[in-house]
Amino acid sequence: MTDHAHAHHDQHGHEAPAVAGRELTKLAVSATLHCLTGCAIGEVLGMIIGTALGWGDWSTIGLAVVLAFFFGYLLTIGPVLRSGLPFKQAVKVALAADTVSILVMEIVDNGVMLAVPGAMEAGLTNVLFWGSLAFALLVAFVVTVPVNRWLIGRGRGHAVVHQYHH
Incomplete structure (x- = not known):
């Protein structure tokens, strides 16, 4: 890191990353893919369970979220724990790293699912359900990348977890 990067701290004491431009975008894409993985697992599982049980849209979405x-x-939390951080601290890091990203992704992907006519009622064997879910996650990814880019550029969001990845 440059001396300037070391000297730059935001108002809450987090060090801003010494990246910009394409490198910052690459970090944002990586962070968003990480978020998408967890969100997709939860979304798919929640949608499958809620749909299979015949739950309504809001119950199914609640479970998926x-x-x-x-x-x-x-x-x-898993990789942060493996880096040696105690559980309580690992949870704090995960909350700081992922909350905004997951929140944005969930609002967008569930909004898309609700906006596609018949998607929520289509059932697990219908291509409309799976196509809509895939489309919803793609739209959520596209919307969340710039959010993560903005956060990482300010030393927030997924930037707080990078020191534990080594």
Whole structure:
């Protein structure tokens, strides 16, 4: 890191990363793919369970959101624990790293699922359900990348977890 990067701290004491431009975008894409993985696991599992049980849209979405946050945080907590951080601290790192990203992704992908006529009612064997879910996750990814880019550029979001990846 440059001396200037070491000297630059935001108002909350987090060091801003010494990256910009394409490198910052690459980090944002990587962070968003990480988020997408946890969200997708939770979304798919929640949608499958809710749909299979015949739940309504809001119950199914509620379960999918809870599971998306659970798996999203879990994918961060595991590696952070392996780096030697105690569980309580690992949870704090995951909350700081992933909350905004997961929240944006969940709002967008569930909004898309609700906006596609018949998607939520299509059933697990219908291509409309799976196509809509895949499309919803893709749209959520595209919307979340610039959010993560902005956060990482300010030393927030997924930037707080990078020191534990080594």
